[in-house]
Amino acid sequence: MYQSILKAGTALTAVVCLASCTGEGQSDTSGDVVQVNDTTITEDALTAELRERYGKQVLQDMVHTKLIEDKAEQLEIQSEQVEQELQTLKQQYEVETDDELLTLLQSQFQLPVDSISSLKKDVLQPQLVRRQMNEAVELSEEDKRSYYEEHQEELESVTARHILVDDEKTAAKVKDELADGASFEELAAEYSTDGSASSGGELGSFTRGQMVEPFEKAAFSMNPGDISEPVSTEFGYHIIEVLDRKTTYEDLETDVEEAARRDQIPTEQEWMQQLMDEGNIEIKDALYEDWVHSQKSPAS
Known part of the structure; x- marks a missing residue:
């Protein structure tokens, strides 16, 4: 302003x-x-x-x-x-x-x-x-759908949580405990080295470009309910669980309208x-x- x-x-x-x-x-x-x-x-x-x-x-x-x-x-x-x-x-x-x-x-x-x-x-x-x-x-339905078709990839979002640890050995241990039915939230509180530990590893929703590349690549290749193998980034090793993923026009209609309106503002x-x-x-x-x-x- x-x-x-x-x-x-x-x-x-x-x-x-x-x-x-x-x-x-x-x-x-x-x-x-x-x-x-x-x-x-x-x-x-x-x-x-x-x-x-x-x-x-x-x-x-x-x-x-x-x-x-x-x-x-x-x-x-x-x-x-x-x-x-x-x-x-x-x-x-x-x-x-x-x-x-x-x-x-x-x-x-x-x-x-x-x-x-x-x-x-x-x-x-x-x-x-x-x-x-x-x-x-004013935005017509056609305007919104056209915008979605052109910008689908950048509009898609993932809601996820993770457990971040320092080394691959600990990451493998966490992965095994999850496979045995351990609580994701409890393991995040016990093992995770970042600030999300206190909230069960919750990261909220994000679009492409907001996370480091290896993390993003893994998260956007998963479906809701999937838990990743350990993913290595500059911050350590992540065990990622995708909670939700919005990809369709119906999922993203509100986001599409907001983005399309911003795009048309002179x-x-x-x-x-x-x-x-x-x-x-x-x-x-x-x-x-x-x-x-x-x-x-x-x-x-």
């Missing part, structure tokens, strides 16, 4: 800089601004330099801000919802007051927002707009481009055509 906040803050800094030098806070007199030896820096020269350095980004930021405000109104996002986002942020970072939150965001994340109202308008409201737009993404830049496409943007001065339509999202 804070990558977006930081980049939005950078754009805001540019806006403030340009506005303060070309509008708000402007002196009553125009013309010369600073004399440096024999050279005079004029207000026109200063403004031109600011436009060259920051103008395009500032204009894009102004367009984006207005698009977000209009979308928030269209989605009927209320001030109470933004306030709730603020309270959630305070709870997340365990602070109680607005000042404490601002200090944290400024010091830890270098966020150049100096008021809660700016935080709400420039960060939290856009966050709510994007979230509601993402939640509106990036920050795609989201802003969507707002640009939906908006009615009319360029009044051809000079600014490229400034607006060659845009990149501030959060990209």
Whole structure:
């Protein structure tokens, strides 16, 4: 989240800089601004330099801000919802007051927002707009099944427990005791050298890529109820029991839907481009055509 906040803050800094030098806070007199030896820096020269350095980004930021405000109104996002986002942020970072939150965001994340109202308008409201737009993404049954077919292997999961020992001889002994009907949980508590010993060797559910390769290869080749031969890894020797394995679409439907939805959620830049496409943007001065339509999202 804070990558977006930081980049939005950078754009805001540019806006403030340009506005303060070309509008708000402007002196009553125009013309010369600073004399440096024999050279005079004029207000026109200063403004031109600011436009060259920051103008395009500032204009894009102004367009984006207005698009977000209009979308928030269209989605009927209320001030109470933004306030709730603020309270959630305070709870997340365990602070109680607005000042404490601002200090944290400024010091830890270098966020150049100096008021809660700016935080709400420039960060939290856009966050709510994007979230509601993402939640509106619709998935058909065909979409979900297609995603499953393409990503079945990475979606498959195994629920397992293990007994981890230091040497092959002990592993063989444990395997023999299991074959004789000993309790897996009791043997895990007695022999296992890792933290799972206290919970009967339970490892929970995992997908491919979360365990070391020999362990993963063994676990994903087993069926529920199977107990492996000793499996050697860098941590020692494992006796693995598979408790459950999800491989079918029906088993994985909830996981498939979550993953497929994440896959369809647009990036920050795609989201802003969507707002640009939906908006009615009319360029009044051809000079600014490229400034607006060659845009990149501030959060990209």
